[in-house]
Each structure stands twice: as structure tokens, then as C-alpha cells.
Amino acid sequence: MANHLLKVSDLNVFYGDAQALWDIGFNVEEGDVYSIIGSNGAGKSTILKTLSGVISASSGEVEFLGSRVERKGANVMVDRGIALVPEGRGLFSSLTVLENLELGAFTKRARPMMKESLEWIMGIFPIVKERKGQLAGKMSGGEQQMVAIGRALMSRPKLLMLDEPSLGLAPLIVKTIFETIKALNAQNVTILLVEQNIHQALKTANHAFVLKTGRITMMGSGDELLADPEIQKAYMGTLGQV
Numbered sequence: 001m002a003n004h005l006l007k008v009s010d011l012n013v014f015y016g017d018a019q020a021l022w023d024i025g026f027n028v029e030e031g032d033v034y035s036i037i038g039s040n041g042a043g044k045s046t047i048l049k050t051l052s053g054v055i056s057a058s059s060g061e062v063e064f065l066g067s068r069v070e071r072k073g074a075n076v077m078v079d080r081g082i083a084l085v086p087e088g089r090g091l092f093s094s095l096t097v098l099e100n101l102e103l104g105a106f107t108k109r110a111r112p113m114m115k116e117s118l119e120w121i122m123g124i125f126p127i128v129k130e131r132k133g134q135l136a137g138k139m140s141g142g143e144q145q146m147v148a149i150g151r152a153l154m155s156r157p158k159l160l161m162l163d164e165p166s167l168g169l170a171p172l173i174v175k176t177i178f179e180t181i182k183a184l185n186a187q188n189v190t191i192l193l194v195e196q197n198i199h200q201a202l203k204t205a206n207h208a209f210v211l212k213t214g215r216i217t218m219m220g221s222g223d224e225l226l227a228d229p230e231i232q233k234a235y236m237g238t239l240g241q242v
């Protein structure tokens, strides 16, 4: 039997009385770029928030590295190796780039590796190195996204979750973000990517599913979904995303 890095089964999540996720199940393998696509309000962020321990599921199981983790809090999840780059990035704008990065290494496991983690991240993102003394709030949107990814990497995650990293960025910067995702993946970081940029996300992902009003409606390889006429019609046709 293959050992999945992440195994999600029958996950149901509510906000008060309103059910946001219905019987969500999927497996992420080490080395994957796994993508979740779906339109506004589908429940994409809710999946990532549940997996990062920010909100808890009412039922279902989450197994990470062979252990059940669905009742663990956010700090434990980061320590176990799941890091989230949240929608909107969540940087501290009045702290410097370096200070933001250092905050990412808050766990017991990551703290002793802080110096080498900084060197690793500055190697990946030269702009972060150049601007390390600058206030994060003064960076451009694309640069802030790099810092946010860098901060998540400071926890030395085994699974990096990105919530709409390309949102609101110019096409050229979007290209850089997706190249970065591929480069990180080549460095053995497994990636769970939430995107509305369907075309780029499916091109980058080896596995993906479509989420529609809290339910998985389609699942397959990135190429399979990319070739699906329904996806082409529903997303590329109406949204014109390429």
C-alpha cells in the first residue's frame, strides 16, 4: 500500500448551521503539485483552513505522514510540516522583510534551522535578499507574495499550501509565481495549490480536482482536467483565462 503524504477522507465543515464542505476526500503524494480549482465561494479556502488547523471539521479524517491530525491546532500542524500561505498573504506590513521571514520559523523544529533556512530562501528569491531590510508593506504585490511564500518555507514544511498566490498580480508576475512553484517542487516541496487561474494551475499540477459549492465534482490529472470540455467551457470560455 502506498503511503500518502496527506490523506483526506469524508471531510464535512460547517460555518454555524451552514455547511461549507461536503464529503471531501483526496490524497496528496510526496512530490505532487496538487491543485484545487473552483469559483468564488466554492470552499477552496475552507479546505486549506481546515487542513492548517485554523478551523475544525465536524466530521472526517485527515492523515498526514501516517498520523491522524484533524483535531490538532494550527501551531501543531505547522510543526508537523503543513504550512499555509493565506489568501491576501497575511504579512506584517510594518515589519521588515527579514522580520516577517523570521516569524515563519517559530516552531521548535524550525528555529534551530533559521540561519540555513534564510540562506535557502534568499537563494530562491534574490529580491527578498536585496530587500530584506525594507518594510514588507512597501513591497509590490508580487514581491509580497514571494515574502509570504518565503515566510511559510521558514517552517520547513513538507506540504506547502498556497491560497490563490496569483490573485491580483500582473500576467508577467503570475508567470514568475508559477515558475517559483515549479522550482520549489523540484526542490522536494510538495504543493497544494488553490487557484482561480485554471489554465496555469492545471498546467502546473499533476493532480487536481474541481470544487463546486463545497463538493468535489471532477478529479483527475492536470492534463485530463485541462482537456475536459466542461472545464474548458465553464472556466476558459466564460472567464477567458489563459
Ligand SMILES: Nc1ncnc2c1ncn2[C@@H]1O[C@H](COP(=O)(O)OP(=O)(O)OP(=O)(O)O)[C@@H](O)[C@H]1O
Pocket: 015, 020, 038, 039, 040, 041, 042, 043, 044, 045, 046, 047, 087, 196
Ligand atoms: N468565516 C465564515 N463564516 C461564515 N461563512 C463563511 C466563512 N468563511 C467562508 N464562509 C462561506 O463558506 C463558503 C466557502 O467560502 P471559501 O472562502 O472557502 O470559498 P473560496 O472557494 O475560497 O472562495 P474565494 O475564491 O472567493 O476565495 C462561502 O459560501 C462563504 O461565504
Ligand SMILES: [Mg+2]
Pocket: 044, 045, 046, 087, 163
Ligand atoms: Mg478563498
